[in-house]
Amino acid sequence: MAGLRGEAAIVGFVELSPERKPTRPPMFTIEQYARLAKAALDDAGLDGSAIDGLVTHGIAESDMFAPATLSEYLGIAINFGETVDLGGATAAGMVWRAAAAVELGLCEAVLVMVPGAYNMPVSKHRPPKEFGYFGASSNTYGSPQAEFEIPYGNLGQNAPYAQIARRYAAEYGYDARAVAKIAADQRTNACATPDAVFYGQPITIDDVLASPMIADPLHRLEIVMPCMGGAGVIVANESVARRGRNRPVWIKGFGEHVSFKTPTYAENLLRSPISKAADRAFEMAGLRRSDMDMASIYDCYTITVLMSIEDAGFCEKGKGMEFVASHDLTYRGDFPLNTAGGQLSFGQAGMAGGMHHVCDGTRQIMGRAGAAQVPQCDRAFVSGNGGIMSEQVALVLQGD
Template identity: 45%
Template sequence: MALKDSGLAPSDIDGLIVGPQVGETPQHVPATVAEYLGLQPRFADIVDLGGATGAGMVWRAAAAISAGMCETVLCVLGNTRDPGSVTRSPNRNPIREFDVPYGASGANQAYAMIAQRHMAEFGTTPQQLAQVPVKQRANAMLNPAAVFHGKPIATDDVLNSPMVMSPLRLLEIVMPCGGGAAVIVTSSDRAKDMEKAPVYVLGAGERVTHRALSQAPGLTTSPLAPAISDAYSMAGIGPADIDFLSIYDCYSIVVAITVEDAGFCAKGESGAWLEAHDFSINSKLPINPHGGQLASGQADLAGGMGHIVEAVRQLRAEAGERQITDPDIALVTGNGATMSEEVALVLGGANT
């Protein structure tokens, strides 16, 4: 009805703001709604302000449009008062209809399917993917706050660790832990008066394409590709301008696909790239100098925030023993669900 009233088509919607709950999922709510409605928004958000939620959605939509993140936002709320309804609807959730009945349940199997597809399509090997946890663990040796600080591993350790979901082994899968992370964002004018040098948000991009893996547009290219492209465009830079990567790494395959989608190697060539590339602070392109989540641990959603914290510390030259020499620009990524809710940030130091 809202589309008809506006004279727009569903394809015109590139932003989505929803309420905090959809019956069958406590998380990934925008992705679930987008999946139902056949949308692939460039911006998605949840607003939870009680009776003020609708009004709060409107100004947030206007802010997102003003920031250049999207052009047309759907703000939607709803409820049901059917006494016979239940919180979960096992028949209407695409995951429960098309994935779970065939044994596809949980994050491990979903990312394993992505890894299997990448191996089948491009010849990526277990030895190549094992480079991610090995090299990030080496970085964690310089981070006393990392869960695995002081515990280096070799490729054989990864390949001999228990198979969790073929082809992914235990040491390729992030370990949950406790912890928290926070950042503060303010205006550039206000930042000039702060005690510490500011770090600037130079560019941002976001994409949401699906919730269930069975509904994914593809398995070897993620929504990060257009999100990173948008972030580069907003910042007026390209891959060659990036000094280091602080990229989401819940599984080894996520790092492999991210470096492809970010333009650091061609599609399908990340396996060889990971083998040849040095992740360390002394390399031409350091990756996750704090060790990433695979070596530092994943404190639920704070694990992703940790990549932002590390980028800020590096750009402020506050990373101590693991400090990169004179970095100016960082690429930070975030990944939700199964490579389906994706965000890219380009951050710059005080000299950018």
């Protein structure tokens, strides 16, 4: 099938320690890109001259020409520039696009950076526009959501994900303890990861179920907590990879599928786009689900993880709760999942939350996860999820 040959690798990465309250000085988006780029280059053992490609999400200080603006600011001339906008699936989508550009010979090494929510400088004379919170919906005049959804209260993230969970319960039943176990096991992983927001703060299944109900059946400890941070990787060809200091993490397969924006228009709330994305990624890589040594699955909510485990093919549809209840999801378990804590316990640094999962898989394959290291970890499945289970990307990563 058409796709990647597995000849592009992640050779370095950076993931800033997430912060609930800012301790770093205010920084413009372009400054964040520069900081992340320098850290990723240092991690890879490369200098800026090795870079000839940039993939970005966007720049707060420039509505247009993001790759050119960054090229100018970083002092790096590029042969490939791309802006990706897939919500929480952006990071995984950026990675496969960078790998494709490398394999096509367009460039040798690509910076793939995602600044997170951050303490940014604010002008007293030109204050930023205040945005209402509409989640995946748009309140801009003329958008379908502004006319047909928002006026009726179907907006944000919590309620739509709760709708998915309630629909799941009606179709397959709902074991609240099994779903809460996802959050508890991931917190165990965070407690072995010093950079995690919730490092040193273990929780139990009972703690999850005792936390306030936010949107029935989702409790507070089943929902991500936004914080500040940033993350990124460098994707390079074999020549660059071999002169770097890290074990190369080859991008063997990918899949991407987008079928709607908000769940109002979903054909089936219980069949998410990760199904087609994962099938394509595994077929492209020539690997099976059972070949994976760990999985890093986008976890804005526990129901997202449960649905993704099923739809990505790790268990039968409707059997996810049995799967979770019968497997150890910690880094020392038989199905290591989100081994740095995931966004639920490591922290969701805005758009960089999706890059957390790329870094999680990369860190494990490079053998750099410290106390949370999965033994003999050579292969990882990574997912990205944007909107309300609507924009989804799958990656299959492999070490030498």
